[in-house]
Amino acid sequence: MMAVTRRELSAYFHSPVGYIFLAAFYALAGVYFFLGALLQNSADLYQVFASMFSITLFLVPILTMRLMSEELRHKTDQALLTAPVSLTSLALGKFLSAAIVFTAGLSVTLVYGGVCSIYSSPDWRLILGNFIALLLLGLALIAIGLFISSLTESQVIAATGGFATAILLLLIDAMRSIFQNPYLVRLVTAISFYDRYSAFTAGIFDFSNAFFFLSVCGAFLFLTIRVFDKRRWG
Amino acid sequence: MIEVKNLTKHYGRKTAVNNISFSVKDGEILGFLGPNGAGKSTTMNIITGYLSSSDGTVTVDGKEILEDPKGVKSRIGYLPEQPPLYFEMTVKEYLSFIYDLKKIKRDKWAHIGEVCGLVGVEEMLGRRIKNLSKGYRQRVGLAQALLGYPKLLILDEPTVGLDPKQIIEIRDLIRGLGEKHTIILSSHILSEVKAICDRVIVISDGILVADDTTDALSQSLSATRQLRLRIDGPEAQVLPLLRGISGVEKAEPLGEVEKGSRDYMLDVAEGADVRRAIFRQLGKKDWPLIGLEPSQLSLEDVFLQLTQKEKAGESAGDTQKEEAKAE
Secondary structure (H helix, E strand, C coil): CCHHHHHHHHHHHHHHHHHHHHHHHHHHHHHHHHHHHHCCCCCCCCCHHHHHHHHHHHHHHHHHHHHHHHHHHHHCCCHHHCCCCCCHHHHHHHHHHHHHHHHHHHHHHHHHHHHHHHHHHCCCHHHHHHHHHHHHHHHHHHHHHHHHHHCCCCCHHHHHHHHHHHHHHHHHHHHHCCCCCCHHHHHHHHHCCCHHHHHHHHHCCCHHHHHHHHHHHHHHHHHHHHHHHHHHCC | CCCEEEEEECCEEEEEEEEEEECCCCCEEEEEEEECCCCHHHHHHHHCCCCCCCCEEEEEEEEEECCCHHHHHCCCCECCCCCCCCCEEEEEEHHHHHHCCCCCCCHHHHHHHHHHHHHHCHHHCCCCCCHHCHHHHHHHHHHHHHHHCEEEEEEEEECCCCCCHHHHHHHHHHHHCCCCCCCEEEEEHHHHHHHHEEEEEEEEEEEEEEEEEEHHHHHHCCCCEEEEEEEEECHHHHHHHHHHHCCCCEEEECCCCCCCCCEEEEEEEECCHHHHHHHHHHHCCCCCCEEEEEECCCCHHHHHHHHHHHHCCCCCCHHHHHHHHHC
């Protein structure tokens, strides 16, 4: 598993993908840190974390699009699948590499906390809670992205699928107000990423929300492994 | 070492591999011969665990791939048709990754160095794979299959796309490896299989049509019963003379190929050798015999022969398959 993770990490930084992801993440987070905290003379990072929701939604597909698609296109999956390694550790290895790059991006919020604490005393419990929330959101999205990437040989399709998922996740929240059917409303509420995430940014650390993201993560990792397996039987 | 039983693979309605059985002994070099699309790669992919069979079993060292996938996979080194290379990595990084992936427990860098020496890529260790020539990429692919010295090497068309010098080098290399490893290699070139392998399996349309030693197979195939002659003499008289020789079943004129002579194709009865008689008869008439050669069977003819033999013995099951293919 670690061999796969190490290779994926080196692949991120042998190509522009890793740099582009980190640069975009730092730049956008920086903009919101400037607008939402520095400019307001505030040590409250609420603005930063609230806006990171949609940024994460749209940046994670860049990270995950190549994970499996590239292997399928270049048939390098033949080396992976004929090596004495379980499908689970292959999927986890890939997942972990994206998670590490994502965490590297995310960690910039801790730097912002540090910057704030030079001038005032920010609430670190809040920052850490939000950090964990963003991390959980990222992990869930990475698992979804990995799953989409394992379905197609084309990175473009994988990325498009990822963006479509992001838009869908934003849309269902916007649509909720126009739904009449109470079951539909309950369904949307149940799968809403935004609700779960905004609870964290509001300062509420609810384990059920954390568990939700971890479940999504687990479910899509499981599906990814099934796709690996199914391909053999195709 | 390896036992394949009733292996079958369907892709939708197409049957890529149809009920193939064979076994390979320790230290044997087995050649898979067949035209493109015959099911060679599919069979190899199933043996290595990349694909699953629709039916049938593969056992390596007494272990079944579905029951003990890791155990079987750790005994196999696989070079697929397209070497599974990560172009952005250097050769060294790549081999180090495969070494870790295969969980080999040896002195890492000494082992990688040794394998690189074997396939001749030591000088390329620092180069990015995307900058390597096709021949070197193939060698790196071979190196990754060799890492850990697995007992069984499966090489899918290892010489395809190489230049003649590289082909000879790779063949020598494989023959050398055959001393320590059991090898299955596929090819669509008859002479290549003949040069490397102890035994050949011929596959066509997913069916095993021949399984024999290389010598026996090439003998049965080269026992041609057609001769091509080039004679400087009047066709109207040469033809009856040829037809009159005992052992000649049929003589057909082929027309003028070389100026001042005529070509003929003879079908000879089984077991008869008519070459001396032809020489003497023509000599008597003073019609110089300029050329005489056994008509070479091309690989296509070989398959045609073998598969037709097979089809004559098969029954309705085969026609069904043909229909499915036509769709």
